[in-house]
Amino acid sequence: MPSSSRGSLASLSLSMLLASLGTSIANVGLPSLALAFDTSFQAVQWVVLSYLLAITAVIVSAGRLGDRLGRRRLLLGGLLLFALASGVCAMAPSLTALIAARALQGLGAASMMAMALGMVGDTVTRERTGRVMGLLGTMSAVGTAMGPSLGGVLLSLWGWRALFAVGVPLGLLAFALAWRYLPADQPRTPLASGFWTPLRDVSLRVGLTMSALVAAVIMATFVVGPFYLSRGLGLAPEWMGLVMAVGPCVAAATGVPAGRLTDRLGSRRMTRTGLGVLLCGALLLALTSGLVAYVIALVVLTTGYSLFQAANNTAVMSDVPAARRGTVSGLLNLSRNLGLIGGASALGAVFAWATPGVTHASAQSVTFGLHATFAVAGGLILVATAMAWGHNVAVNDTCRLR
Template identity: 35%
Template sequence: MQQTTGEKTVSRGWILFGAALATLMSSLDTSIVNIALPTIITDLHASFAQAQWVVLSYMLVVTSLIVGIGRLSDLFGKKRLYLIGLALFSLTSLFCGLSPTADWLIAMRALQGLGAAVLMALSFAIVSDAYHGMKAGHALGILTAMVAFGIALGPTLGGLLLSAFSWHAIFIINVPFGLLACGVIWVFLPGKTFQEQTWRFDWPGMIVLALTLGCYAFAMTEAEELGFTSPLVLGLLGGAVSGVLLFLWLERRVMSPLLPLQIFRNATLSISLLVSVLVYTVMMGVILIMPFFLSEGESYSSVLTGLLMSTGALITALLSTPVGLLANRFGARPIMAIGVALMVVGCLFMSTITIKAGIAGFTFRLAIINIGLALFQTPNNTAMMESALPSQRGLISGLLSLARTLGLTTGASFMGTIYASMVAIAAQTGVTHPQAVEAGTHGSFLVASALIGIAFLLTLLVLRIQRKPVTNKQDTALSQPTSTGKLSLDEQHTSI
């Protein structure tokens, strides 16, 4: 039966609610566990290495599978896969909370990561489908806000649950909210509306890409402790490079590739993904380095440090939806450029911070960076999803999430190494430890300024490309293969 306009509006609202709840849960579980690790070690008689794998197993599975899941949904339907992901995430959250041993907890966290990969890969896609033909900036802004809220609230909520109950509650709290989201999506999200595809899924490509991304993510994680010259890290990076070459070779030879390489001929898509990686690399530097500056440089308490750091994520979260409305009115790309420019300014200001800056000096600099992030995130997500063809929204949503995850993973290792090296060099000059921390912060944010400066130049390049006149609506869509597997003539206008 045909839905009325009012019924469609109600359905869209409920779909957005379900996707936002799922996005919040999957984001929370990337950060909520860390604060409970000491308690888990004691309660389950776990080693420190096992505690690390409680976090690492989740992130490795998410990073490895997020693109493959996005593509799988395009071929076999988003609703079916999303419901499976919600059910798996909820069930494994319960099993995590009931874990009798550390090894069981690690295994359940890996399966929970599989469910989270589905939620992260498809949330933006199903909301884009629900708002198809409409300005979706405000809706995608809400999803972006949920990502920021999850990261910001994770440590705080984890601490509250840990003090009021036990570490088990950190996982079990997901169950009722997961079931609620599952029910909402089941009732209101329609099934597949475009023509069913007859293509075969590229399982070899998915396996190779998963192993490749897993090698890279594991290398970046181990590099934080062992350094980039470690034989293990170099071996993993070599495996990742070999995996990329094998993946490219495979994708050129299959009828229905996991990742149609033609889409990267679209300059806007390719550059936007690269900018996302750079932006999130820098943001992980902010998240990683500034707590050391506040606690060891300014000598603030852990509570005050946590509160000050959470202000940045809250600023981004609160601005995400209004920024989506701005993107609807003025266009996504100009707002993005302003956001990245503000991040450049904020990083340069942060490179001048001193241990006498105080709360006001720190908050001012952090606010500039996070306002810039808000102006970048939502317009970037909106532009990417609105330009995606219906048959590729799952894939593009997965690529967006992958860019964010790769940036955060790379930033934790790269920016952490830069900071530690700068502090060590400063310490050799005989300065006090707070002064060494200050010098390390200065050097790290000069590097961050250079990275985000490159991102700004790339954003300007996208603006220049988009100013070129187009003669066909197909010119602005993400390229897709024709029946012969080649780009159509229309698609070549926006190709590099």
């Protein structure tokens, strides 16, 4: 691979990693922030929420803006904003200022996430799209997984301000790589159709819906998992943290191989395979108990997620006209974020309904809640699977008619 291609992939990968790192690195500092600003836990939670809400609110608009003004230009602007906002976060004199700066950081991260996916088609050939999508999925998982551990080290050495200051040099490094290696924006003729036109594509709607459903299932492991591990299995916090890290680590290890399989076997086949593996993982969580069984189920579920994500992202982005790649990338990221939010609320509600008085519930009651939650999660995966097979049949029928 030419050095320019490697440099381009490095800049896109680092952009995705930083955006994901920004999501998870602040969580470990919430207790310290509550002490530093002498405020409640509910108040400091907005340090995390403002970042996530900013990404969710503007990521589609960021994609559209990239299509109009140039994806390289918008990625560079997002990286500069992310680095600048990180510095402001580190110097924030009050909690209000920190929350506002985190929202600015989220705006930069939205541009980074949308443009990282949107520029894949600008930097690699169609035959290599799957493995690059897998690489970006890996970097997203690595950023999420390393956030708590890196944050813990920085917090112990230099305090809470270091959690945000680290984004300054990393953001500037990503900016330098993008400036040096990403291809220049090409003059584009805007498509005459409006924003809603991409959503008329049945394949796109199916891909976005499946992405949201699968993200909801994955989010359940982060919402329900801690309660089961602590209340159901009685694990100490340090052991619970290690088990919780299994999922992101598996995603990081399987992302690139999943992309290579997608390039070799095709995105539709691997999408269905990923959903099948996801269903197996959900059924294991719905039917088995114990630490070993939970870890095995988590490995199976996360492997299925890696296969599905690489294949589905490739299927969604491969046939998108160049002038719409940023917009569709924003929609893809939005569907994932909405799925994460929906999974936290809806599947969390299922767990709360199945486990009354969860903070004082017995181990058997918490286990029942886990089983009920992932039985519903399995139903969501079945819906996604039906959509994948139904859409494939429709595509084949259309091809035969032609």
